[in-house]
Amino acid sequence: MKTTIVFAHPWHGSFNKAILDTITNKLEANSKEYQVIDLNKDNFDPVLREKDLALYAKGQTTDELVIKYQEMLKNTEELIFVFPIWWYDIPAILKGFIDKVMLKDFSYVETKTGLKGLLTHIKKTKVITTSEVPTWYLTLLGGNTIKKTFIKASLKGIGLKKVQWLNHGQTSSGKDEKRSGFLKKVEKLF
Template sequence: MKTIVYAHPWDGSYNHAILTSITENLETKREPFQVIDLYKDGFNPVFSAEELKYFHKGETPDQLVKDYQKKLSQSTELIFIFPVWWWDLPAILKGFIDKVMLRGFAFLEDKNTGALKGLLTNIKKTTVISTSTTDKDYIESEGGNAIQSVFINRTLADLGLKNEDTKWIHFSRVNLTTDEKRKVFLNEISQSI
């Protein structure tokens, strides 16, 4: 089962066009998929004091988090769609990682070394699709590259989503490009998923 984690608040965005293109193609091919739409679901990325009481036990009182964990447990492929804001993931997506990827569900920690062992090994392929108003090369060279170096190579890998099974596809200059280039990308991205 493919699971799409979508993180953009506006239905008129290019990110939403990417989501629509992919889901329509999957429906046409009759491939099973599910969407985690963080904004539409009203996901709260901020930990409350009550939630933190459970965090170190790998538990949560948040039913939406439990629902997301169930969806991830059913997944064999994960697709993230989000804009790059301030060189990084949107806060809601960072909060999704913080609150959903709990000890015992997404990872175990070695008590002696602190090393993490990822548990999301049911997910065999991960695709990260991002957009920004700047070039991917600039994102990669400036600010330590929060997407590739931190999100993909560190966070996702620590959850068991290995780098060799993860692909990052970025649409640059989303605000300055032509409608024709946008259409070509939508067609290419929907065919590659």
């Protein structure tokens, strides 16, 4: 079983890429197997098109990347998401990943009381994000969409229970020392 990192930032000169590099360097130093799903580099199409929706209720797809990603997730024991918070939410490409990859009978089944997650073989999940606003401000906005919607609803719905979230606020406007300190925190997670 491997660690799988889902990376959702289009610019490889970004602080998010520095976070990804910190994680992969630490995993390599610890001789841990990992794989990266780089949604932008893979040219993943996040749009749920009519042909996809026609198969959706059956838990099927014709998208080769979706099939590839599902195979990768089958062999995952630790899942890591790295992405920027844009407009107080996850990037569209990551939303599309959830919509298209987390299909019925792969990641969940429907029950009378809601969804029953099937990805229970994934024992640990980390969500590492960046934002321009401070982390405390995200919570003041009537609820944090990352914690309440992405983690406690979407990820829980597919069976991911032990989810740890770490956010770096004021990423663009903050000081280099703060960014360096955050990368050290990330490194300690692995």
